[in-house]
Amino acid sequence: MxxxxxxxxxxxxxxxxxxxxxxxxxxxPSPSPSVSGSSSAPTQAGTSFRTAAVLQQDQPGTADASTGDYLYWVFPADAGQTPTVRATVTLPEAATRHGAATWQVDVYDGLRRRQACTHGSQTRTAAADAASVELKCTLRPVRAWSEPWANDPLPGSYYVRLTVTGLPDEDLGLPVHAEAEATAADAGGAHAVDGTLAAPLVPGTATAATAAAPSDDGWSSGWxxxxxxxxxxxxxxxxxxxxxxxxxxxxxxxxxxxx
The missing domain is CATH 1.10.287 (Helix Hairpins)
Structure with missing residues (x-):
């Protein structure tokens, strides 16, 4: 008994x-890395990796640009997170356009390796009379450690590049309004690995990316x-x-x- x-x-x-x-x-939840500097949302985008505008997670950034420009933002992501990038482009008035336009959002890690999207519409074509186009890219879960030859997402900076990839030549230079936002969900312990990265992938030569890098303690999700x-x-x-x-x-x- x-x-x-x-x-x-x-x-x-x-x-x-x-x-x-x-x-x-x-x-x-694992602590989200804190971004140093101003907490206000950026109203301009960079035109290259080196000048990418700094975004915090859950903070939308906006930019007024010309059709054909490359727009760059950078945000931090920690191990155990599954980042999702959303971008919305408000197109010029239909009367000023000459045809459909194809837009694309790409995401690169701190080593400027293009990361594959597992969900979402990374590339979309807007009709000649469409008012806007929405794009989305969900990455694989960020791993705390990986083999040197692998292309796994690792803790550090992630760059967002938004641009038009196809349109009539007459529409180049027309004004557009863009908005980008990065969010992250907790991937859970199923994606935990034994090992940690010595340091987050944050290029020290990029001024904007360095400003986005938190202290080392902010990147660690703990054991x-x-x-x-x-x-x-x-x-x-x-x-x-x-x-x-x-x-x-x-x-x-x-x-x-x-x-």
Whole structure:
């Protein structure tokens, strides 16, 4: 009877631990890197990687430009986050345009490696009478560490490049209004890896990117992830199985009493 009570109590404890794994991760998200400098949203975009305008996460940046310009922004992303970039271009009046226009948003990491989009419309064509075009790119989860030959997203700066890739030549130079925003979701402990990057991928030669880099402490998500909860829960369940097997194999009969 005592063994049964111990097993029941341990089972309840393990169930409570496993069922709280999700909320625990949600209640204690990895810290988002803080961007130094002014917290006001930028109203201009850069024209190259070196002059990219600094964005904080969840902070929209705007820019007035000419059709055909390359527009650049840069934002920080930490390990365990899944960044998503959204861009909206308000097009010139339809009466001034001569045909459809194709717009594209690209995202590059701190080493200026183009990162693939897993979700969203990275390239879209706006009809000649469309008022605006919306683009979206969701990256793979940012990893804390990766092999040197891999192209995995790593903690550091991420560059957004927005430009038109196809339109009638007569429409080059027409005024447009652009808006870009970067957000990030918690990827969860399933994407945690053993190892950390020595330093975030933040080019030291880029003035704007360096300004976007937080202190090293701000980039680290720490050693804790919800994967630890599942590991401990699995250990508890394994212990329960061992106790149950022992209780079943030893039997319940009494030993004979010797004279």
């Amino acid at each position: 005592c063994t049964t009570r111990v097993m029941a109590a341990a089972a309840l404890a393990a169930a409570a631990l496993l069922t709280t794994a999700g909320p625990a991760a949600a209640d204690s 804790w992830t919800d994967r630890w909860l599942w590991t401990v829960g699995g250990g508890v369940l394994a212990s329960l199985a061992a106790i149950g097997g022992y209780a079943l194999t030893r039997g319940t009969g009494r030993r004979p009493v010797r004279a």
